[in-house]
Amino acid sequence: MDIGKTRPVAASRTVTGRGTLRGPRRPRLGNGAAYVLLMALSVVFAGPFLWLLLAALKTREEWVSVPGSVLPDQVQWSNFTHALTDVNFAAYAMNSLFLSTTYAFLITLSSAAVGFGFARLRAPGKRALFLVVLSTMMLPQVLTILPTYVMFSRLGLVNTYWPWVLWGLAASPYLVFLFRQFFAAIPRELEDAAIIDGCGWPRIFVRIFLPLSRPVLITAFLLSFTWSWGDYIAPALLLDVDHTTLSVAIASWYKDPHGNGIPTVQAAAATLYIMPVLLIFFFAQRHFIRSVVGSAVKG
Structure with missing residues (x-):
């Protein structure tokens, strides 16, 4: 071989210290x-x-x-006082907290169980059934409002919290997909070793998969809590005045003596209303990012 006739390395490539070739560097955003x-x-x-x-x-x-003004001329902290005292803010907040926590806890566990079944168990027609579950996410909620109300009314569950319990036990298609993707990435050797030790599927799910899925559990609880906390249609349709949530109270009951809404007090109440969700996201964002990244790739 004639060394003098060897072909030179292309100008668009560089030779590293280990002799490997690298392509041209792409411009990066500063x-x-x-x-x-x-x-x-x-x-x-x-x-x-x-x-x-x-x-x-x-x-x-x-x-x-002055609807176009940005900054207030005189700061009115009294709007927040009126927001807390003009209606029973604490009672409605407790109703929202109880309803959202119960719903989030139940739907997180039920979605985890369904996602575990789709990810690890073998059954005929499992893929087709999974596609059917995912397809329900494309069903608009407005189509199910009246049938849902009629069904719960005939069951005698209107003005109770039982509809949220049943919704929580029914799982969420999006959360099922999230758990299914996460559980599918866990090595099968873990469950094989547990089966050899005599563990059944329920024990494998509770003792192995749930502890490993802590980021996804936190994310699912966070998302479902936010869905229920910010929901207006279902509480307005299914709950009476005593059992309704804070979202309905803010939208309906901040009125002046003439029956007109007070937008500044409603804005103050809405600011207090969204603060718990912002704090939850602030403290749980690390788990949220980990779960999304971990569920994006199927092993």
Whole structure:
């Protein structure tokens, strides 16, 4: 072989210290441009909450007469006092907390059990059934409102919390998909060793898979809690005044003597209403990201 006639390495490639070839470097977005982009997106996403907070600090006259003003002339902290005292805010908040926690706990466990079955158990028609479960996510909620009300009314469950218990036990298609993807990535050697030790499937699910799925459990609980906490249609349709949730109270019962809504007090109440969800997301975001990344790849 004539060394002098060896073909030179292409100019678009570089030779590393180990003799491997690397392609041309792609231009990367600078750190400064990335920070600018992230700040712009942060403003877009935080804009509605900031607008709500500023609206809660305005007077009613300023809200009506100067709708385009951004900052309040005089900060009205009394709007938050009225939000807490004009209606029984604490009682409705406890109703929302109890309902959302119960629903989130039940639907997280039921979705985990269904996702475990789709991921690890063998049965004829399992794939087709899984596609049917996923297809229900495309069904608009508006189509099921009246049939749901008629069904619960005939069962005598209106003005009770039993509909949320039944919904929680029925699992969620999205959460089933989330758990199924996570459980499918767990090595099969773990369950094989447990079966050899004499464990049945329920014990394998409780003792092995649930402890390993802590990030997904937290994410599922967080999402389902948020769904129930922010729901307005179901409580307004199924619950009476004494048992309803905070979302219905905020939308309906902040009125002046003439029966007109008080938007600034409603804005203050809505600000207090979304604070628990923001705090939950703030403290649980690490588990949320881990679960989404871990469930995105099937082993």
